[in-house]
Amino acid sequence: MPGGRVRKAPTIVEIARDLGVSSSTVSRAFTAPRLLKPETVERIRAAAAERGYIPNVHARALSTGVPRTIGLIVPDIANPFFPPMIRAAQRVAEQSGHTVLIADTDGDVEREKRIIERLAAQSESLIIASSRLPSTELVELTDRRRVLFINRDEPDTARILVSARDALCRGVDRLLALGHRRFAYVGGPAGSWSEGERHGAVVEALQGTRALLRSLRIPSGTYEDTMAAGEQILLSGPTAVIAFDDVIAHGVIDLLHRRGISVPEQISVVGCDDTLALTTQPPLASIALRAVDAARLAVQIVSEGQVSEMLAPRRIALQGELVERATVGAAPETHCPGREAPM
Amino acid sequence: MPGGRVRKAPTIVEIARDLGVSSSTVSRAFTAPRLLKPETVERIRAAAAERGYIPNVHARALSTGVPRTIGLIVPDIANPFFPPMIRAAQRVAEQSGHTVLIADTDGDVEREKRIIERLAAQSESLIIASSRLPSTELVELTDRRRVLFINRDEPDTARILVSARDALCRGVDRLLALGHRRFAYVGGPAGSWSEGERHGAVVEALQGTRALLRSLRIPSGTYEDTMAAGEQILLSGPTAVIAFDDVIAHGVIDLLHRRGISVPEQISVVGCDDTLALTTQPPLASIALRAVDAARLAVQIVSEGQVSEMLAPRRIALQGELVERATVGAAPETHCPGREAPM
DNA sequence: CAGTGGCATGCAAACGTGTGCACGCCGGTT
DNA sequence: AACCGGCGTGCACACGTTTGCATGCCACTG
Numbered sequence: 001m002p003g004g005r006v007r008k009a010p011t012i013v014e015i016a017r018d019l020g021v022s023s024s025t026v027s028r029a030f031t032a033p034r035l036l037k038p039e040t041v042e043r044i045r046a047a048a049a050e051r052g053y054i055p056n057v058h059a060r061a062l063s064t065g066v067p068r069t070i071g072l073i074v075p076d077i078a079n080p081f082f083p084p085m086i087r088a089a090q091r092v093a094e095q096s097g098h099t100v101l102i103a104d105t106d107g108d109v110e111r112e113k114r115i116i117e118r119l120a121a122q123s124e125s126l127i128i129a130s131s132r133l134p135s136t137e138l139v140e141l142t143d144r145r146r147v148l149f150i151n152r153d154e155p156d157t158a159r160i161l162v163s164a165r166d167a168l169c170r171g172v173d174r175l176l177a178l179g180h181r182r183f184a185y186v187g188g189p190a191g192s193w194s195e196g197e198r199h200g201a202v203v204e205a206l207q208g209t210r211a212l213l214r215s216l217r218i219p220s221g222t223y224e225d226t227m228a229a230g231e232q233i234l235l236s237g238p239t240a241v242i243a244f245d246d247v248i249a250h251g252v253i254d255l256l257h258r259r260g261i262s263v264p265e266q267i268s269v270v271g272c273d274d275t276l277a278l279t280t281q282p283p284l285a286s287i288a289l290r291a292v293d294a295a296r297l298a299v300q301i302v303s304e305g306q307v308s309e310m311l312a313p314r315r316i317a318l319q320g321e322l323v324e325r326a327t328v329g330a331a332p333e334t335h336c337p338g339r340e341a342p343m
Numbered sequence: 344m345p346g347g348r349v350r351k352a353p354t355i356v357e358i359a360r361d362l363g364v365s366s367s368t369v370s371r372a373f374t375a376p377r378l379l380k381p382e383t384v385e386r387i388r389a390a391a392a393e394r395g396y397i398p399n400v401h402a403r404a405l406s407t408g409v410p411r412t413i414g415l416i417v418p419d420i421a422n423p424f425f426p427p428m429i430r431a432a433q434r435v436a437e438q439s440g441h442t443v444l445i446a447d448t449d450g451d452v453e454r455e456k457r458i459i460e461r462l463a464a465q466s467e468s469l470i471i472a473s474s475r476l477p478s479t480e481l482v483e484l485t486d487r488r489r490v491l492f493i494n495r496d497e498p499d500t501a502r503i504l505v506s507a508r509d510a511l512c513r514g515v516d517r518l519l520a521l522g523h524r525r526f527a528y529v530g531g532p533a534g535s536w537s538e539g540e541r542h543g544a545v546v547e548a549l550q551g552t553r554a555l556l557r558s559l560r561i562p563s564g565t566y567e568d569t570m571a572a573g574e575q576i577l578l579s580g581p582t583a584v585i586a587f588d589d590v591i592a593h594g595v596i597d598l599l600h601r602r603g604i605s606v607p608e609q610i611s612v613v614g615c616d617d618t619l620a621l622t623t624q625p626p627l628a629s630i631a632l633r634a635v636d637a638a639r640l641a642v643q644i645v646s647e648g649q650v651s652e653m654l655a656p657r658r659i660a661l662q663g664e665l666v667e668r669a670t671v672g673a674a675p676e677t678h679c680p681g682r683e684a685p686m
Numbered sequence: 687c688a689g690t691g692g693c694a695t696g697c698a699a700a701c702g703t704g705t706g707c708a709c710g711c712c713g714g715t716t
Numbered sequence: 717a718a719c720c721g722g723c724g725t726g727c728a729c730a731c732g733t734t735t736g737c738a739t740g741c742c743a744c745t746g
Contacts, residue, residue: 005651005652005653006487006488006489006650006651006652006653007487007488009464011731011732011733012732012733013732013733021695021696022695022696022697023696023732023733024695024696024697024698024733024734024735025694025695025696026733027732027733027734027735028695028734028735031733031734031735032734032735035693035694035695036694036695037693037694037695040694040695052460054460054461054464055464055732055733056405056464056465056731056732056733057401057464057465058400058401058402058404058405058410058465058731058732058733059401059405059701059731059732059733059734060732060733060734061401061701061733062399062401062402062405062700062701062702062703062731062732062733062734063700063701063732063733063734063735064701064733064734064735065701067401076430077426077429077430077433078426078427078430079426080423080426082426083420083421083422083423083425083426084421086420086445087419087420087421087447090420090445090446090447099444100445101442101444102429102433102443102445103433104430104433117395117397118397121352121397121399121400122399122400122401144349144350145349145350146349223621223622224621250622254622254624257624278566278567279566279593279597281597281600281624307349308348308349309348309349310348310349354701354702354703355702355703356702356703364725364726365725365726365727366702366703366726367703367704367705367725367726367727367728368724368725368726369703370702370703370704370705371704371705371725374703374704374705375704375705378723378724378725379724379725380723380724380725383724383725398702398703399701399702399703401701401702401703402701402702402703402704402731403702403703403704404703404731405701405702405703405704405730405731405732405733406702406703406704406705406730406731407703407704407705407731408730408731
């Protein structure tokens, strides 16, 4: 029916009129049924269901003053790290009758600010992932709005960190136990909390050992640029490469293949995020992060408590887990300089 | 400030009071500035900006009766096909001052129905991608609501199709020109419009030629299950494999590697969606789809015209483009005639 | 039988914005 | 000088829902 008109949605007053009750009664049948006679509730709900009544969120938000909406801000929806989080957030939010509003900032600070203002005005809480905002603006924001950060470790704010630290330490320990003594860390874009944490974890785990570490970064974080950085990566003759994420690790593996270096016989590779799983050859050892748990928890935290109160500062770090696969193996005997001391 | 209170947002009446004008005037300064003296508009806008005023979307939606919201429903946010579309939709929507509400159905029909009802109630239009709803429900829906479908070809509805048809035909022609005569089509999940279109295109392109085609499907559509379907895929001894999407194509390539079959010397492979680009070895020939264009166009179409009127039925097919890469080559001379290696 | 208390429901105001209508003012025409 | 038209602004109501308070009814108690 091309020329047809959009059917107007039934409202509470229409149902009330048809049933000969007051609109308040209909309202209460949904929001405070215990105040009503059970039989009345039943009658109203039946009539509402029959007419396909759905409460108008705008009217409700306006009346109560609290929009049942949670804003979720991410740098880039198309980055495969975020969709599973978004999905998880949606699922738990809908259980408490909340709507999740998604927005992406494009990694641009100015845009992030605008988005935050716009979203804050229409949601009761904000969840901001991987914020690029300067610290001063963050704290100013947190005492005006209910906001929870993911992967941004700012003191005196509510935050959840999807951490790879413990797992990376275990990964390094494992590599040491396999005889590796020459490491390369191939980092990602500068400035993100994740890059700082991961690099820090590797450095720390190697502290006090006799092992060698060479670090570099692929600013773009792409597969292609990683392939192009061959010289840099192989410069120090590492036997183990730890990558900032799986995309970079994938680049490293293919780079090694291309140079005729076998994985893991000559060089072991460990990724992070565990997004590629079995799709590399050989299957990539990686660190599975608890991003989905973080999203769930985030929504849970912001939905509880009085919406008129700010969120209490807290720091929650969810530790990921090392998933060992075929890209990890013993260090090549021949490359190991004389001292093969057990730990 | 942990114990602090959420700052109340400034409203139109506060600004009006401070400036000694009526609230209508302030309202008009934003929605109908041409009715006001330019100087008044300027004064009000300055005061509003200074106080950080942002129009309350709920009040506005309630008052005008039109929520400036577009619902976008996809089967699965985490499916890499959709995030770029979501992103594109958001970008064009924000230019016309619309908010895009995302929801995913999990591929479940019951859930899809619930989501549609919920979203329809609070948005002025719906964009539904890859709907699994039965035809009868679709047409019933379209004469109650403003809804536009993506990748669902239902007559008498407004729809946009992200098509691979023409490009697939060209791809098959190209393979024929390269001497290929034995084809395999490895399909994806049944029931989707895309699967029907792609399989149909391949069948059609081979019609009237002397070439052989064997078709099968990987119902799960995963890399792992594709690897596991080796026997089925190689049964007819194809020299060219066309896959439903890049994930399956990736599985096929690695499967061939594992069996010592070289690509493209012995078998050529073509994917679809062009999501993996250069990350396979060798880089995968694929069909780049115009999903982003489709999303943009969809938002554009639903935002124009009177919101009280239904969308006019129309059918728009956006044709993708073949991107030829190293997995495509000439058919092997030796294998071409009768002899095939059983596995 | 009057008084009391509790339960079920109605009344009306409020949330913030948009908009049809009315009003006053000013410059120009008759 | 009376009139008119148009421009700029204010008044008041509407949108759909929630909620504090009032009201009526009933059963029970003294």
